[in-house]
Amino acid sequence: MSAENATPDRADGFNPPTRKPSWKMIGPGMVVAATGVGAGDLVATLIAGSKFGYTLLWAAVIGCIVKIALAEATGRWHLATGRTIFDGWRSLGPWTTVYFAIYVVIWGFVYGATAMSSSALPLQALFPEVMPLKVWAIITGLIGLLFVWTNRYAIVEKIMMVFVGVMFVVVVYVAVRVSPDLGNAFAGLLPTLPAGSMIYTLGLIGGVGGTITMAAYGYWINAKGWTDSGWMKMMRLDNRVAYATTGIFVIAMLIVGAEMLHSSQMALASGDKGLLDLDKVLEKRFGEFTAKLFLIGFFSASFSSLVGVWHGVSLMFADFVERIRAARVGASDAGALEVARGDRERSAPFRGYLLWLTFPPMALLWLDEPFGLVIAYGVLGAFFMPFLATTLVWLLNTSRTPREWRNGWISNTLLITSGVLFLVLCIEELRDLPW
Template identity: 70%
Template sequence: MADITGNTRNTGAPDGTVPAPRKSSWRYIGPGIVVAATGVGAGDLVATLIAGSNFGYTLLWAAIIGCLVKISLAEACGRWHLSTGRTLFDGWASLGRWTTWFFAVYVVIWGFVYGAAAMSSSALPLQALFPDVMDLKWWAVACGLVGLVFVWFNKYAVFEKVMTVLVGVMFVVTVYLAIRVTPNLGDAFAGLLPVLPDEKDSVLNTLGLIGGVGGTITLAAYGYWVNAKGWTDTGWMKIMRLDNRVAYATTGIFVVAMLFVGAELLHSANVAIASGEKGLIQLGDILAEEYGTATSKFFLVGFFATSFTSLIGVWHGVSLMFADFVARLRGEGEARGGDEVASGRRERSWAFRAYLLWLTFPPIVLLFQGQPFRLIIVYGVLGAAFMPFLALTLIWLLNSTRTPREWRNGWLSNGMLAIAGLLFLVLCVKQIWDQPWSEFF
């Protein structure tokens, strides 16, 4: 992506990490697969599916631009970690105490609400596959507990291998469906031209599709996964960039495949589905009618893989960020915090496990009692604000003396991050505006 300087200087890896290779190689990739699997949740797939259902192939270009925007953000996160040896939170803390307060409020409220959403999303396809076993809420609790146990007792290496297997399932299912519906390749190529749908609010809807492709806070977690892989210095920069491109090429395949399904299976038949994860359950019913029960069940397996990778990805990645946040507050943040992540000490810390418990047990209450209205509004506002916060702080960090000169932003990186910042700022304002504030007070 941006700022490819060709520099592969190895500044010396800590004990237990892999020496930086002389050249980039596919066999090293891994964090990119993790961020792709975590970032593409059921909500992203159904949003792309609905875009295909409503507009056919018209917004194919927007889905691809969404992947390019996320490439630039993830590359910037990874470049910060490798070029400075410091973690992203350490960089945020250097910008002032306001970043600490924002992250503290965000990570507590976001984790509480997201935990319930992730467990429910993973439970939906399981209940559809095994309707007579138990209630949806208990499936959700089981998913949360399995995620907790898996992340608690396994370190990054095992976590990455499991995520890779689940991504393989997602890939096979989505590509199979895209081929099964027999896409019109002529119309698909026409969809690469940047044309807006002829409808009210088409600009905002298009921006929403661009911004919704593949991850929010998980983009910030990418740098932590890079360190957890054992990549801690600039000798790994080329590998990180290859890894990042693989991540969003994979993401692009997922979302384009689902847009094909929406365009061919739903748009041509003028079939509407619900927003949110329940729309994917409806799609499973439509697939059963069109192509048989086996195809429907195959799709539900892919739906579960998509949802569960997001669950365990957040359980691991955001807990890693929270552990680094706590270490920094306690004065334990070191000059090369990336080495601490690479050593596995963050994964063994009490803060990592405390946040794992926070993501799992308090949200179970929401599963049984319903989500409190005011908290959902605050969650929506904080979630909308995170992406412009990430984009704009990365511009700040990577154009300052905090970053070694040779690894600072070039014009392409600055341009892409500025576009991302403006895009997410517009979407943030829209989401805040759309909240039912009159009912909040």
């Protein structure tokens, strides 16, 4: 998705050797995909399937392509320039630093409670008499904190790959059990817009797997040891395999919604609790084993998002603090980057943000409706993906990026299209708020 190969745009004329892509090295893409797909995305996909059957299947496919383009652009920036995405944002002006500082603090506070509650729901359903939902939520948050605090990226990647495997096997298994209508499924690949489907279509294209964690992809590939443009082919293989897996996962959820809910016109509860409704339907139709298996998949989707955010966004925050400190003392970009790559997962900013994600949000577990924070979270969350798409177009079409790795027309088209799409979703998010 980059421009054609050209003469190296490096001051020393040196190009790093190209590493041969290997399936054995796939990992960071799976981490970002698993982190981005949470319980809320599963419910949104199920609802789309329950309302419109297979009609919007094409939107799920396009959504997968959009995410590949965004993640590829983020990874390409890190590998081509040797700079982090936050370093790139800083080069666009101080407004990006102000935006990110406000966003990451408020978003982390509210997301922490959301992630813990989402992970607790399937556990309470699996073990209803053991302890209250709030206690389960606190336990999942503490386990996520302890795991990320004591392990480095390599171990985080391994556990996330396990979660991806469980999610994938469970959801595809359930999709096969409901006996999909393959004729209607293939027909759903033809773009159509039934009446009242616009918002669901936009949600399928833009919502599944699209969060701040997409910006963390570059940090994860650096943590993997991919630090220069010689890893570009490996990064692209990693990214495409991960989002192809996510696409199959989303299509499987749409099939479940179309086959089990659309025909019976059953409505799911809003939010993550909608998955508990599906659990009851599965138990009635296929028995307790399938229902329990689905709850395990539900937990894998929720807890993988928690672990991914605890690690990935903490890396971003640590980089943010390091860059601010470097600017204050007048350190060079190269020096700041060297410090950042040294031991970021053990740094005070990394661990400080881990604590921020875990302990303050626990207070929200006792509030039925944290109204003001939910509004702030919705507004800032809606603005992040247009911000990411727009800044990537800006960074990857200018002299900030070596000429060889600047955007080609395919990447520009996909990024601009996704930026417009996310802007529309942002406006809809604002319109839905109870002003």
